[in-house]
Amino acid sequence: MADYEIRPFRAGDEDSLLRTHHLVFPGGDPGLPPMSRERWEWEFQANPAGQRIWVAVHGGEVVAQYAGLPAKVWIDGRESTFTQIVDSMVHPDHRRGLKHPGLFVQVGEPFLETVGGPAKDLVCWGLPVEPAWRIGKAFLKYELVRTQDVLAREVEAGPVDLPPGVEELDRFDHQARWLWDRCCAEWGASTIRDERYLNWRFFARPDKSYRVLGVRDGEGVLRGYAVYHFGFWLQPGSAVLVDWLVPPAELEVGILLYHAVLACARASGARVAATLIPDWSPWFDRFQQGGFAVWPSDLLLVARNYARKYDMLWLRDRWWYQLGDTDLV
């Protein structure tokens, strides 16, 4: 490894990092356009929880990256950070096989050792492709949290207008945190969904648009929201429920938002609506009662934890996450 400088990202790496990114992820797959500079800056420079990037540099060029998107998390009564590993890459000219994993592991190891810890990022996690999962399991202490099922249903004919009582939000405000506070008591761990995080995640992203649907009470207080996106997830032209925050006890709010999402799906011309909800949540069952079915997928939710208590079984049974927590949609 003498030819490689392995270190945290620093200013000036951007251009060669993006050149390698375009080579590794050329954007041939639907829903995955090449990374633009604007999106990269949103994802890795503007994230309110910070930046996590390590690179391998060879001849002045970034030829490998191990990166993550941190998020502030409330876990077991305290604030911590979970980091989603994304866009791990090695330039094709610098790759080796599984038995000699090379740069992927050489960059990943110091990243995970530096970033993770009981008082640092408590969990590093992701939804890796199968080869990355195999290497991560063998060399980087990845473990499987869940073989991830998805909820999906056909979109049948019906109203295309939002139901009365549902409004479209153009920003989140401080009430988002109130709403999240009311929900999180039921969860062991969840990304803190406050104004700053949600506006960055759903209103600042430059390459994707989301419709944010909300229900308020008579005093104007936000009682629930759903984030909708029409695009590629699992298949082209999907109506995707990206984020859902409704207290389980407030079924009437959930029903309004559920029908609002279906109305958006019809308005988009989508044939299929899909989402991802942890199977222990009451909403997992309620969405099935509403007509969604549980389908298998190739998604693997994997993690590496840095506190023994929060092992994979603990995370399986207590961690609230949504598609909005991922970089998939």
Next chain:
Amino acid sequence: MADDAFAELTFRPYAPGDETAILASFNRVFAAVDPNFRPRGLAHWRWQYLENPSGSPIYLALAPGGEVVGHMGGVCQRMATEFGPTLFMQGVDHFSDPSRLHGLRRGSLLAAVGERQAELVGGDGPDRVALMWGPPVPAAWRVGKSFLSYELIRTQLKLWAAPDAVRASAAGGVEVSEAASFPDEVAELFARAAAPHGAIAVRDRAQLDWRYRKRPGRRYAIVLARRAGRLAGYAVYARAPFDGEAEESLLVDWLVPPEEDSAAHALRAWLAARAKAEGAERVVAVFPDTTREWMDFQAAGFRAAPTRHFIIAKIEVKRFRARWLFRRWYYTLGDTDLV
């Protein structure tokens, strides 16, 4: 843990006559950790370990006085796979006796037993165990992944429905009846039903009779569906504890070829009627979510819910990769020792 930590112990496979010492340790160890534990008798032990037509190997660690201080049982299954016949083995009754360990780490002793067992029975070929698997308790999983290369295949969901919610469309000339035993025709049924699966445990008369007719202490209802006299599918039903519930109405086993939709409808209708007659709030089934049955049962009114269980494997033959098993392996509750 150095090997000399085990110098006083004898590691070997089961030999006739060990059952008394095995049961003494088994009943002592599990009574200490499970308040609902009911001691196992010799009849059950003989059924599980001596009478399985596919074999049930045991590996032991014995103290100098002959006490069993480490135990790994296995219940073998003859498998039909797309790579040819082989054996899978469900790991059962894994324990070490903490009162006899004298400073040894429990996990490392179990690992030592497991490694030796794998060396003895694991490998490629029709008479070797290609895969050891099971739905372990968390403690066994932690030992296995640390010491024995256990891999997680699936976080297991279940399907459930209130009896009145089961939608059973026209059964299309299929007759369903409860039977005292499995007919020989089940071999032909298995050949038809096995075709879509990459791996499925052989369900022949010998295996099924052992599993569902001869097991001491539990009664299973065997339900056959016939279309124009020809066996078109079967279901096995029982009331038993499962997933933390003291008693559930359970679909224990299910074998219906893909072309026999009418038989599937008729068998589901029987299940719902039986569960309702018994006053059950729901009927519960377990399938891999990658199977046709998973979607068919949802279409018939079942909903998915989490279980505490997960399926793990120790893979002895590389072509049975974890993701291949996830996609291609058919199993039901009856493949496990949970019910």
